[in-house]
Amino acid sequence: MKETSLYLWHHRGGRVGVLLLLAMVFVAVFAPLIAPYEPNAQISGSELQGMSLTHWFGTDFLGRDILSRTIYGARVSLFAGALAVILGAALGIFMGITAGYMGGWVDSTMMRLSDAISAFPAILLGAAIVAVLGPGFVQVAIAIAIAQSPLFARLARALAISEARLEYIEAAESMGASKASIILRHILPNAAGPLAVQASLSVGIAILLEAGLSFLGLGVQPPTPSWGQMLADSLRFIDFIPAYAIFPGLALTVVLVGVNLLADAMRDRVDPQHQNLGGGE
Amino acid sequence: MTGSSQQSSLSVKNLKIAFRTSSGVRQVVDGVSFDIKPGEQVGVVGESGSGKSVTMLAAMGLLPNSARIEADHIRMNGEEIKSAPESRMAELRGAEISMVFQNPMTSLNPSMRIGRQVQEPVAVHDKSVSQTDLDVLAIKMLEEVGIPNPPLRTTQYPHEFSGGMRQRAVIAMALSGEPSVLVADEPTTALDVTVQAQIVSVLRELSRKRNVASIVITHDLGLVAELVDRVMVMYAGRIVEETPVADLFNEPAHPYTRALLRSRPTATEDSKRRLDAIPGLPPQSADAVPGCPFHPRCEFAGDSSIDRSICRTQRPVLKEVAPGRTAACHFVEEVMSAEDTQDLKKATIAQQAETAGEVVLNLQKVSKAYGPVKALNEVSLTLKRGETLGIAGESGCGKSTLARLAMGLVPPTSGKILVNNREISSLKGRALRTARREIQMVFQDPTSSLDRRMTIRRIIAEPMGIAGFDKASISERTAELMDAVGLAEHYLDRYPNELSGGQRQRVGIARALALNPDVIILDEPTSALDVSVQAQIVNLLDELRAARSAGYIFIAHDLGVLRHVSDRVAIMYLGRIVEIGEGDELFETPRHPYTRALLASTPAAHPDQRHKDKFVVSGSPPDPANIPSGCGFRLRCPLATEICAQKRPELQTVSGRGHQVACHFGDDLTSLDALSTLQTAELQPQESKQL
Numbered sequence: 001m002k003e004t005s006l007y008l009w010h011h012r013g014g015r016v017g018v019l020l021l022l023a024m025v026f027v028a029v030f031a032p033l034i035a036p037y038e039p040n041a042q043i044s045g046s047e048l049q050g051m052s053l054t055h056w057f058g059t060d061f062l063g064r065d066i067l068s069r070t071i072y073g074a075r076v077s078l079f080a081g082a083l084a085v086i087l088g089a090a091l092g093i094f095m096g097i098t099a100g101y102m103g104g105w106v107d108s109t110m111m112r113l114s115d116a117i118s119a120f121p122a123i124l125l126g127a128a129i130v131a132v133l134g135p136g137f138v139q140v141a142i143a144i145a146i147a148q149s150p151l152f153a154r155l156a157r158a159l160a161i162s163e164a165r166l167e168y169i170e171a172a173e174s175m176g177a178s179k180a181s182i183i184l185r186h187i188l189p190n191a192a193g194p195l196a197v198q199a200s201l202s203v204g205i206a207i208l209l210e211a212g213l214s215f216l217g218l219g220v221q222p223p224t225p226s227w228g229q230m231l232a233d234s235l236r237f238i239d240f241i242p243a244y245a246i247f248p249g250l251a252l253t254v255v256l257v258g259v260n261l262l263a264d265a266m267r268d269r270v271d272p273q274h275q276n277l278g279g280g281e
Numbered sequence: 282m283t284g285s286s287q288q289s290s291l292s293v294k295n296l297k298i299a300f301r302t303s304s305g306v307r308q309v310v311d312g313v314s315f316d317i318k319p320g321e322q323v324g325v326v327g328e329s330g331s332g333k334s335v336t337m338l339a340a341m342g343l344l345p346n347s348a349r350i351e352a353d354h355i356r357m358n359g360e361e362i363k364s365a366p367e368s369r370m371a372e373l374r375g376a377e378i379s380m381v382f383q384n385p386m387t388s389l390n391p392s393m394r395i396g397r398q399v400q401e402p403v404a405v406h407d408k409s410v411s412q413t414d415l416d417v418l419a420i421k422m423l424e425e426v427g428i429p430n431p432p433l434r435t436t437q438y439p440h441e442f443s444g445g446m447r448q449r450a451v452i453a454m455a456l457s458g459e460p461s462v463l464v465a466d467e468p469t470t471a472l473d474v475t476v477q478a479q480i481v482s483v484l485r486e487l488s489r490k491r492n493v494a495s496i497v498i499t500h501d502l503g504l505v506a507e508l509v510d511r512v513m514v515m516y517a518g519r520i521v522e523e524t525p526v527a528d529l530f531n532e533p534a535h536p537y538t539r540a541l542l543r544s545r546p547t548a549t550e551d552s553k554r555r556l557d558a559i560p561g562l563p564p565q566s567a568d569a570v571p572g573c574p575f576h577p578r579c580e581f582a583g584d585s586s587i588d589r590s591i592c593r594t595q596r597p598v599l600k601e602v603a604p605g606r607t608a609a610c611h612f613v614e615e616v617m618s619a620e621d622t623q624d625l626k627k628a629t630i631a632q633q634a635e636t637a638g639e640v641v642l643n644l645q646k647v648s649k650a651y652g653p654v655k656a657l658n659e660v661s662l663t664l665k666r667g668e669t670l671g672i673a674g675e676s677g678c679g680k681s682t683l684a685r686l687a688m689g690l691v692p693p694t695s696g697k698i699l700v701n702n703r704e705i706s707s708l709k710g711r712a713l714r715t716a717r718r719e720i721q722m723v724f725q726d727p728t729s730s731l732d733r734r735m736t737i738r739r740i741i742a743e744p745m746g747i748a749g750f751d752k753a754s755i756s757e758r759t760a761e762l763m764d765a766v767g768l769a770e771h772y773l774d775r776y777p778n779e780l781s782g783g784q785r786q787r788v789g790i791a792r793a794l795a796l797n798p799d800v801i802i803l804d805e806p807t808s809a810l811d812v813s814v815q816a817q818i819v820n821l822l823d824e825l826r827a828a829r830s831a832g833y834i835f836i837a838h839d840l841g842v843l844r845h846v847s848d849r850v851a852i853m854y855l856g857r858i859v860e861i862g863e864g865d866e867l868f869e870t871p872r873h874p875y876t877r878a879l880l881a882s883t884p885a886a887h888p889d890q891r892h893k894d895k896f897v898v899s900g901s902p903p904d905p906a907n908i909p910s911g912c913g914f915r916l917r918c919p920l921a922t923e924i925c926a927q928k929r930p931e932l933q934t935v936s937g938r939g940h941q942v943a944c945h946f947g948d949d950l951t952s953l954d955a956l957s958t959l960q961t962a963e964l965q966p967q968e969s970k971q972l
Contacts, residue, residue: 176714
């Protein structure tokens with residue numbers, strides 16, 4: 001673990017990613033201290049203003065400070081992204097590893113289920129799940145988790161199959177180890193590296209999906225600020241107050257760039273063929 | 282410089298190769314020089330990490346960019362190629378120098394017809410050759426390497442070829458561009474014994490006929506004895522001895538060569554002597570050891586009685602020790618005149634058979650089918666406590682299936698498996714898992730048989746944890762086991778990748794011993810190891826067999842090792858035991874033609890035996906999904922008659938000591954003895970149907 005963090009820090013892209021994400025997490029955690037205004041405070045008479053010294057990023061159509069709302073929006077984005085990936089990874093890895101190691105009908109059932117999920121575009125599936133569960137933060141995370149689980153399932157299955165072929169699994173079976181303990185003690189730890197890479201890649205997608213669902217009005221409900229929702233609101237005014245759209249969009253971009261740089265560094269760490277290419281030493 | 286006027290096919294002077302790695306620069310080859318004449322057959326012998334493959338890859342310009350190559354010169358047919366551009370190297374490869382790789386399963390393109398692949402070296406170099414000419418060439422090449430029915434075979438894909446046929450195709454491909462130098466990197470290591478012998482004769486005949494200089498890279502001294510004129514022995518990135526092949530075997534000049542020769546068991550040797558293992562491990566890089574790189578493992582480097590500090594401080598250079606022979610050792614004369622002390626050291630191993638106890642494993646007419654593939658057919662055998670049963674056979678003979686069945690990892694299709702007189706084939710769930718602890722296994726590949734994310738301590742403790750031992754007894758037993766397999770205790774907190782192959786195999790053995798099982802199955806436990814380490818592990822197993830009261834099943838394709846370790850030996854072919862008996866009797870008077878073929882195919886122990894008439898069996902084992910009627914071996918057997926096709930021979934006892942054979946001619950020793958005088962040429966290649 002310590003080695004991995006050191007590697008990420010020495011990896012050129014990895015370091016930038018770490019710094020960007022740390023900055024964003026800092027902003028999200030300390031939002032009440034950093035934000036100049038209450039995110040939901042409507043300052044009457046100052047609706048739809050452009051950038052100014054009092055409102056650096058301008059104000060929205062209800063007269064709320066866009067800078068403050070962008071800062072608070074980081075909480076929703078990061079938390080939804082993380083929660084969705086944790087749930088999706090847990091579900092997918094469980095399905096995939098069980099399928100890959102047990103084989104037979106377990107494999108067919110799990111994998112047909114995963115194929116069925118991945119047959120629908122993620123945003124459509126998310127919308128359908130939210131339509132059933134009702135809009136809201138946790139529902140969105142669950143929807144994204146389900147939509148992402150096939151990615152984890154397929155990777156976990158492939159890893160489990162190649163791992164199960166190795167003789168040490170047979171050795172464990174010959175000691176009388178149960179299937180569950182072989183999965184937990186042997187297969188999962190050895191598959192962890194590539195799965196962690198997949199998880200870091202998925203965080204970016206999850207954040208984007210959350211923004212998309214919120215943009216469609218299916219995510220976090222007003223007045224809680226979220227970047228996707230802010231982008232949706234800004235659409236009507238994009239011609240005369242571009243800052244309204246630019247700053248939530250920029251924040252989203254920064255997070256995604258950070259996550260992807262980190263994911264690349266993680267991949268380099270796990271895949272020996274990529275090692276050293278990022279300047280890691 | 283040799284002073285000969287004849288131009289060398291390949292000449293390398295003072296080659297040095299270093300790799301940049303994350304932990305600094307690692308010197309892998311340090312000052313290697315050699316000259317290879319046209320048509321000469323040279324062997325490069327060394328263990329993994331000795332730099333033998335890297336040296337040849339450097340000559341071909343095939344090393345990755347992380348390699349730093351320096352040399353006074355690298356000349357191919359007189360042309361300096363040391364700093365030749367990649368485009369020039371690409372022109373030379375295939376046309377002037379070509380390579381045969383170790384594993385024919387991966388060195389052919391699976392989605393390209395064999396004919397195309399054989400033509401490729403010509404097609405890429407000379408665009409003007411017409412497709413018709415190329416096709417003719419491909420057919421001619423396949424014919425030359427002994428592939429039957431070339432016109433059909435050129436249109437087939439690699440998966441339609443058996444392993445031996447693929448390696449023939451690889452050789453055809455390497456030779457089709459008419460190179461002057463052929464490099465063969467462990468060309469027979471991935472093949473079955475009877476097929477190895479075929480490939481050796483193809484390589485030998487073709488390189489002579491075409492006057493190609495061939496360089497055979499190998500760890501197998503037997504292959505060297507069979508194939509080459511001159512040998513270069515490499516150790517730690519340097520050539521330590523270079524000599525004509527016969528001298529190498531008669532009178533090795535370097536202590537390392539001498540030790541290598543003495544550490545291998547052979548199939549023709551009857552005594553169960555303790556092998557002379559080379560202590561320690563080869564160094565990691567060429568400059569890791571000051572002075573002579575071999576001195577920490579050398580029996581001539583002195584002990585407390587004599588001062589040999591020169592070995593520790595001064596690096597010996599290659600010097601001429603006899604005409605045409607060089608060696609890098611400070612005490613060459615002493616090594617060459619040293620008595621063969623083998624007989625004195627003949628600390629014979631305690632005979633196990635006499636003390637054999639009750640039956641611990643009993644297989645009764647056990648069969649296993651995977652769909653149409655009959656992996657095992659009605660195999661019956663017993664194993665007593667204290668006894669070692671060796672099992673030999675080629676791939677697909679069912680020996681691994683037998684191991685998996687005995688361990689209860691897969692259920693048999695029919696028949697009974699009794700462990701300690703309890704039938705395990707009917708057990709399920711927890712009862713089966715508990716019963717499995719009575720049989721443990723040591724695996725072939727010490728790398729994949731250990732969980733790379735666990736420390737050695739956790740690996741050895743795992744079976745005991747599952748069996749419910751308490752913490753104190755686990756740590757006590759762990760220390761005991763480490764001691765038993767000869768590993769220092771500080772290794773307990775290391776990870777498998779920090780250990781050498783031999784050390785990892787010791788860990789695998791410790792783990793198998795942990796629960797004091799009644800049966801231990803050793804599945805090719807030494808075949809992934811270097812020669813010098815193999816002897817260490819065989820000796821360790823000898824000690825354990827003497828001390829522990831389990832029955833051992835030792836699966837191996839190396840008949841030398843097998844004869845050394847086994848009390849009884851079973852020979853398997855196509856899922857059946859075709860011959861079984863006490864080791865010495867079986868090896869001295871083999872009764873099955875297949876046993877004879879296996880023994881004859883084993884590489885010679887000495888180059889003098891090379892041209893002896895040999896019974897080289899043709900073809901390769903048939904597909905287990907499509908077993909011939911009657912005797913399974915009849916399609917490859919020169920003795921086969923009508924009856925062999927009609928009636929399957931059953932195992933019959935042929936001697937008082939339990940020697941059994943399944944052959945209609947098992948009693949006919951005259952016909953069997955006549956096999957060895959059959960010329961190879963008389964045996965038409967009747968290739969078993971692969972389609």
